[in-house]
Amino acid sequence: MLHRHPPVLCFDEAGGIGPFPIAALGLLIVNEPDAVLETVKRVRRQHGFVNELKSSKWSNLRRQVYVDVLTEVVKHDVHATILVARKRDLDRRYFPGKDYMAYNYLAKQLVVRATIEVQGATLYVDKKQRTKRDNFLEYLKAEVNLRALEDGRPVVLRAVEDVDSKDSDLMQVTDLFVGTVYGVETGNVRKKELFEIIRLKTKIWQWGPQKKTR
DSSP: OOOSSOOEEEEEEESOSSSOSEEEEEEEEESOHHHHHHHHHHHHHHHTOOSOOOTTOOOHHHHHHHHHHHHHHTTSSEEEEEEEEEGGGSOGGGSTTOHHHHHHHHHHHHHHHHTTTOOSEEEEEEOOHHHHHTTHHHHHHHHHHHHHHHHTOOOOEEEEEEEOGGGOHHHHHHHHHHHHHHHHHTTOTTHHHHHHHHGGGEEEEEEOOOOOOO
C-alpha cells in the first residue's frame, strides 16, 4: 500500500569507491521524520552530545549515544535496506576505468528495490564532490523514475538533493544504520551490539551478479 504522505529517503554508503573489499550502500525510509528528529534531539540532550553521529568514530560516550539513538529511532516507522557488494563480484569490463559508474549502478539497484511502494518522495544524499561531478543526483532520479514508468507505478522520486550530513540528524542516523551493517560484514565486533538493535528494521541484500541460465 502506498503511504499517504511521502516519506523522507536518505542514502549513504560505507566502503564505496576506494580500496575496500566490500561496499555497503543503504537507504533509510523515514515515515515520521519530525518524530525521529525530536527523538535524536532528546537523546543528544540527555548525554550533552553535540558532535556528529558517525559510525566510524568510537568512544565509550559515543557507544552509549549510538545505542540510545538507535534504540529510540527503531520505535518509529523507519525501515532500512542495505546492499552489500563484494567488489570482486563487479566485472570491471562493464565499467572500464570508471569505478563511479559501478557505484552509481549499485545505488540505482538499491533505490529501485527499496522504493516499490513509495510515491513522490525526496531522496537526500550525503554531499560529496562526486555527486555533482558524476551526475549522480540526476542519474538516480531519472533511472528510478524510468523503472517506475516501465512497471506502471507512479513517480517515485520528486527530487534528489545532496545535503551535508554534518547538518542533518536524519543523514547521521542513516550513517549509523549503514556503518553498523558494514562493520558486521567486515568483522567489527563493536558493531554487533548496534546491529541487534536495528536488525528487525533492516533488510540486507547480499548483491551478486545474476547467474546465467541455459
